Amino acid sequence: xxxxxxxxxxxxxxxxxxxxxxxxxxxxxxxxxxxxxxxxxxxxxxxxxxxxxxxxxxxxxxxxxxxxxxxxxxxxxxxxxxxxxxxxxxxxxxxxxxxxxxxxxxxxxxxxxxxxxxxxxxxxxxxxxxxxxxxxxxxxxxxxxxxxxx
Amino acid sequence: xxxxxxxxxxxxxxxxxxxxxxxxxxxxxxxxxxxxxxxxxxxxxxxxxxxxxxxxxxxxxxxxxxxxxxxxxxxxxxxxxxxxxxxxxxxxxxxxxxxxxxxxxxxxxxxxxxxxxxxxxxxxxxxxxxxxxxxxxxxxxxxxxxxxxxxxxxxxxxxxxxxxxxxxxxxxxxxxxxxxxxxxxxxxxxxxxxxxxxxxxxxxxxxxxxxxxxxxxxxxxxxxxxxxxxxxxxxxxxxxxxxxxxxxxxxxxxxxxxxxxxxxxxxxxxxxxxxxxxxxxxxxxxxxxxxxxxxxxxxxxxxxxxxxxxxxxxxxxxxxxxxxxxxxxxxxxxxxxxxxxxxxxxxxxxxxxxxxxxxxxxxxxxxxxxxxxxxxxxxxxxxxxxxxxxxxxxxxxxxxxxxxxxxxxxxxxxxxxxxxxxxxxxxxxxxxxxxxxxxxxxxxxxxxxxxxxxxxxxxxxxxxxxxxxxxxxxxxxxxxxxxxxxxxxxxxxxxxxxxxxxxxxxxxxxxxxxxxxxxxxxxxxxxxxxxxxxxxxxxxxxxxxxxxxxxxxxxxxxxxxxxxxxxxxxxxxxxxxxxxxxxxxxxxxxxxxxxxxxxxxxxxxxxxxxxxxxxxxxxxxxxxxxxxxxxxxxxxxxxxxxxxxxxxxxxxxxxxxxx
Numbered sequence: 001x002x003x004x005x006x007x008x009x010x011x012x013x014x015x016x017x018x019x020x021x022x023x024x025x026x027x028x029x030x031x032x033x034x035x036x037x038x039x040x041x042x043x044x045x046x047x048x049x050x051x052x053x054x055x056x057x058x059x060x061x062x063x064x065x066x067x068x069x070x071x072x073x074x075x076x077x078x079x080x081x082x083x084x085x086x087x088x089x090x091x092x093x094x095x096x097x098x099x100x101x102x103x104x105x106x107x108x109x110x111x112x113x114x115x116x117x118x119x120x121x122x123x124x125x126x127x128x129x130x131x132x133x134x135x136x137x138x139x140x141x142x143x144x145x146x147x148x149x150x
Numbered sequence: 151x152x153x154x155x156x157x158x159x160x161x162x163x164x165x166x167x168x169x170x171x172x173x174x175x176x177x178x179x180x181x182x183x184x185x186x187x188x189x190x191x192x193x194x195x196x197x198x199x200x201x202x203x204x205x206x207x208x209x210x211x212x213x214x215x216x217x218x219x220x221x222x223x224x225x226x227x228x229x230x231x232x233x234x235x236x237x238x239x240x241x242x243x244x245x246x247x248x249x250x251x252x253x254x255x256x257x258x259x260x261x262x263x264x265x266x267x268x269x270x271x272x273x274x275x276x277x278x279x280x281x282x283x284x285x286x287x288x289x290x291x292x293x294x295x296x297x298x299x300x301x302x303x304x305x306x307x308x309x310x311x312x313x314x315x316x317x318x319x320x321x322x323x324x325x326x327x328x329x330x331x332x333x334x335x336x337x338x339x340x341x342x343x344x345x346x347x348x349x350x351x352x353x354x355x356x357x358x359x360x361x362x363x364x365x366x367x368x369x370x371x372x373x374x375x376x377x378x379x380x381x382x383x384x385x386x387x388x389x390x391x392x393x394x395x396x397x398x399x400x401x402x403x404x405x406x407x408x409x410x411x412x413x414x415x416x417x418x419x420x421x422x423x424x425x426x427x428x429x430x431x432x433x434x435x436x437x438x439x440x441x442x443x444x445x446x447x448x449x450x451x452x453x454x455x456x457x458x459x460x461x462x463x464x465x466x467x468x469x470x471x472x473x474x475x476x477x478x479x480x481x482x483x484x485x486x487x488x489x490x491x492x493x494x495x496x497x498x499x500x501x502x503x504x505x506x507x508x509x510x511x512x513x514x515x516x517x518x519x520x521x522x523x524x525x526x527x528x529x530x531x532x533x534x535x536x537x538x539x540x541x542x543x544x545x546x547x548x549x550x551x552x553x554x555x556x557x558x559x560x561x562x563x564x565x566x567x568x569x570x571x572x573x574x575x576x577x578x579x580x581x582x583x584x585x586x587x588x589x590x591x592x593x594x595x596x597x598x599x600x601x602x603x604x605x606x607x608x609x610x611x612x613x614x615x616x617x618x619x620x621x622x623x624x625x626x627x628x629x630x631x632x633x634x635x636x637x638x639x640x641x642x643x644x645x646x647x648x649x650x651x652x653x654x655x656x657x658x659x660x661x662x663x664x665x666x667x668x669x670x671x672x673x674x675x676x677x678x679x680x681x682x683x684x685x686x687x688x689x690x691x692x693x694x695x696x697x698x699x700x701x702x703x704x705x706x707x708x709x710x711x712x713x714x715x716x717x718x719x720x721x722x723x724x725x726x727x728x729x730x731x732x733x734x735x736x737x738x739x740x741x742x743x744x745x746x747x748x749x750x751x752x753x754x755x756x757x758x759x760x761x762x763x764x765x766x767x768x769x770x771x772x773x774x775x776x777x778x779x780x781x782x783x784x785x786x787x788x789x790x791x792x793x794x795x796x797x798x799x800x801x802x803x804x805x806x807x808x809x
Contacts, residue, residue: 017385019750020672020759041534049536052385092536094521099529103521107514107543114506122499125420128491147266147352 017052022059024066033066036078040065041090049092061090153218156206157297160247163199163254164287166192170280174273178345186269189276190261196283197258200251204238207247207296211238217303220244220296226309226727228698236320237310242444242460243296245323249440250286252331256360257283260335267356274342282334285467293460312699312725312732318378326371326398330436332364333401336408337433340426341475344482349426354416357429359791361412365405366782372398373775384733384748386763388662388771391540396519397439403512404432407505414501418490418563421502423483428505430475435512437468442519493565500558504551511547518543541663552606552656555649556613560620574620578612593665603660607770610653614646641788648781655774661767668764674757682764684745685709686718691749691758699723701734704749704758708738720749744768 018037024030034051040061042053050058050065061082068078082090094100170192177185210218211234214227224241225234239245257279264272290296313319339357343349375398380388389395408428414421441464492498518535525531556578560571572579586605593600621638622631669681678687687707694701706718718736725732738745743766750759 017761018670020670021753023670039538041536048390052387087532089532089534092534093538093542094533094535099525099531100533103517103525103535103539104543106517107510107547110513111506111510114510118502118506122492122494122502125488125491125498126493128488144350144352147355 017054018062019059022062022066024070029066029069032075033062033069036069036075037062037065039092040079040082041092043086043090152206152209153215153297153299156203156210157295159199159206160203160287160291160297163196163203163250164284164291166196166199167254167280167283167287170196171277171284173277175277175345178270178273178277181270183269186273189273189280192280193254193257193261193276196280197251197254200247200254204247204251207244208235208238211235214307216305216307217299218296219298219300222300222304222307224310225307226698227306228727229310229315230697232317233310233315233320236314239323239327240310240314240320243290243294245327246286246290246294247296248324249327249331250283250290252327253279253283253286253334256331256335260338264356271342271346271353274345275338278338278341279334282338282471285470289460289463289467293463306727309698309725309727312723312728312730313382315698315725316378316382318374318382322371322374322378324371325367325374329364329366329368329371329405330398330401330439332360332367333405333429333433333436335360336364336429337471337475340429341478343426344478347482347485349415349422349486351416351419354412354414354419354425355790358409358412358416359786361405361409361429361432362782362786365402365409366779366786368398368402368405369775369779369782372402373772373779376775377772380768381735381737382732384735385761386666386668386735386746386765386768388768389659391518391537393519394443396515397442400435400512400515400519401432401439403508403515404428404435407508407512408432410501410504410508414490414498418492418498420488420490420492420498421505422486422488423479424505426483426486427479428509430472430479434468434472434475435516437464437471441465441468490564492563495561495566495568497558497561497563497566500554500561503554504558507547507551511544511551514543514547515540548656549602549606552610552653555652556609556617559613559645559649560617575613575616578609578616581612582606582609584608595664597664599660600664603657603664606660607653607657610656611650614650614653618642618646639788639790641785641790644781644783644785644788646781647784648778651774651777651779651781653774654770654777658767658770658772658774662765662771665766666763669762671760672753672755672757673760677757679760679762681745681762682743683710684715684764686745686747686762688758688760694721696723698727699725699732702749704736704747704760706736706747708745708747718745718747720747722749722751739769741769742767 018034024033037051038049040050042048042050042055042058042061044055044057045053048058050061064082065078068081073081079091088095094103096104170189173185174189174192177183177188207220209215210221211225212231214221214225214234216222216225220241220243224244225237229237233240237244239248257276260267260272260275260279264275267275336357339353339360343353372395375395376388379390380386408425411421411425411428415425441461444460444464490498518540521535522533525533556575557568557571560574561568582605585608586601589604590601618635618638619631621642622634626634667682669679671679673679673688675688675690678685685708687709689705689707692703692705694703700723702722704718704720706720708715708718716738718738720736721734723732723734724730733748736747736749743764746763746765746768748761748763750761752758
């Protein structure tokens with residue numbers, strides 16, 4: 001059930017991710033190409049990188065990445081070349097700037113907030129007097145004891 | 151005829167649920183025993199009726215009754231029997247019926263086993279559970295009725311999605327649903343407690359088994375899905391941070407937090423309102439998961455429910471139960487007085503830290519999952535949030551959790567000192583550092599991830615062993631202590647096994663991400679591929695006819711030096727009815743590594759595209775998950791829950807039996 005999206009990508013075109021004929025002869029360059037393409041999204045799939053995707057379009061993008069690399073682009077030049085043409089939608093790791101600051105800072109902010117509340121709570125518990133047993137009636141206490149003892 | 155009976159049973163179940171949602175609540179409020187007593191038999195009836203309905207649908211699938219629209223769309227007469235049965239839940243309507251069946255099953259479990267619950271609490275729990283039943287039954291009957299007929303039945307069906315015709319995925323949804331829906335039970339207990347206006351240790355004890363069960367099922371369900379992705383999708387990935395995966399991961403994280411905080415309620419009567427809040431939120435994430443996977447909001451291309459009406463209905467259910475629950479919480483939470491007092495250095499504080507880390511980790515997954523939607527709606531930026539973000543934002547929390555876990559697990563309740571714990575844990579720590587350093591020295595790259603994973607694994611396993619060992623006391627010789635070890639409560643064993651399992655999974659994930667190697671090439675028959683010290687030889691490529699598919703099967707010999715280790719048969723299948731190809735990887739499973747071979751397309755110049763992977767510690771990921779689930783089961787079978795279930799019927803207690 002969870003992966004039907006991925007399944008749809010498989011329907012799109014029955015070829016398997018990176019193909020032997022796409023790969024560059026220079027292992028260092030090929031390694032850079034793999035690194036870059038694992039961070040770029042296949043536009044017709046959901047959350048799948050072009051490195052993993054089986055779609056035709058992903059293959060075109062993989063070839064484009066390799067083409068730019070052989071022409072001497074740096075990694076960031078290749079990425080910005082593709083972002084210029086396809087938009088920031090292709091980046092699996094969103095840029096930090098602008099409204100995305102909310103996304104990147106949400107976790108740390110929540111951690112600080114949560115930690116603050118937790119510290120206050122723990123310090124209050126450490127100072128609190130133990131509550132008396134008056135909260136329960138006698139029959140309830142007996143029932144509770146019975147349940148807990150058995 | 152059977153179909154109509156099933157349809158009728160479903161409508162009756164809806165009527166029973168309506169009664170069960172109202173009468174016991176009034177009865178509990180007015181203290182009328184007769185009205186409260188309606189709840190238990192109604193819960194049983196609701197379950198039996200839903201089960202009858204489910205059986206009728208299963209019958210239609212098994213007998214290939216193509217006059218049913220659902221069967222035509224999702225089955226085929228040539229499909230193996232196993233997949234005819236599992237096909238029942240391989241679609242939106244059928245899986246929703248399974249979901250409801252589980253909702254009513256959990257309700258019935260409270261009716262059958264909750265004999266020691268106070269009558270008013272039991273009535274209220276079952277009433278709330280019935281409300282959930284009403285909502286989802288209405289959803290099923292009015293928007294996605296599985297029993298609709300076709301005027302002109304076709305001769306044969308359109309077959310189930312071939313990727314779902316696999317044992318791993320066949321049993322993945324039932325486990326996942328048992329987990330999701332198990333959290334509905336904790337929600338019902340939380341709401342009932344808010345209505346009653348009190349939460350005590352006994353409440354913690356009643357609610358924890360359901361949390362634990364839900365978490366175990368989620369663990370198994372997620373592991374099955376991930377294992378399936380690993381061997382079926384054909385490139386050896388096991389987790390993609392896909393919205394649909396995240397939808398199952400968020401409830402798992404919250405359930406893990408909840409089952410820890412419920413311990414504090416049970417043993418120390420603290421963290422009460424927090425636990426209630428977690429119980430409400432946990433079910434909220436379950437329903438958000440259902441919404442995400444079925445509405446098509448986050449997954450624009452999706453095979454399930456592309457109908458916006460269904461999405462709106464599910465969103466309305468989610469909003470109703472969340473807003474209702476949170477409003478109740480806001481109104482009544484102040485009545486929950488904490489009793490237990492604890493120092494800053496105590497088990498309680500460490501469990502608060504556990505909840506903080508798991509909660510924030512879940513929050514990050516949530517924000518990352520919905521951010522593309524939020525960003526497009528409010529900032530007009532169409533963007534993606536994928537694996538690189540989650541790996542970066544989520545991993546630190548798991549590392550931190552792993553680091554503090556062994557210390558927190560050993561710190562005593564109420565008041566403790568770190569010095570003693572750290573002295574006891576020193577051997578485990580030294581071992582863990584050694585494991586990390588060894589991994590660092592042996593690896594070729596400079597990645598910190600792999601060594602970190604092995605460090606955490608050794609630290610968690612070592613910490614669990616240390617915990618168990620110190621629990622045997624400080625006196626006595628080795629034999630005495632070993633004997634005491636076997637007599638420890640099962641909950642202690644469960645805790646150690648589950649925590650150890652977490653470490654094993656962490657090591658597997660880290661090793662797969664840091665050290666997996668691959669080879670992609672065109673291979674002719676007779677060619678050999680060398681990878682990580684192994685040789686894989688392509689012997690032959692054959693055409694094989696399966697029951698409902700045609701397969702291209704490769705025969706590969708795996709050898710190391712001159713020793714032949716095994717023969718692998720990766721396949722590329724084609725399902726003609728569904729017009730879909732699938733890949734079946736050939737995997738040689740090992741304790742320390744998997745060798746994973748995939749056969750691709752024939753190439754123009756002859757030969758076949760072949761991908762070979764060396765995946766170190768791959769099976770540790772699922773092995774760890776199995777250990778976690780096993781740990782949960784050990785805890786669930788602990789004496790205090792078994793005894794509490796049938797308190798009165800148990801014979802007089804005669805000492806603690808060796809367990």
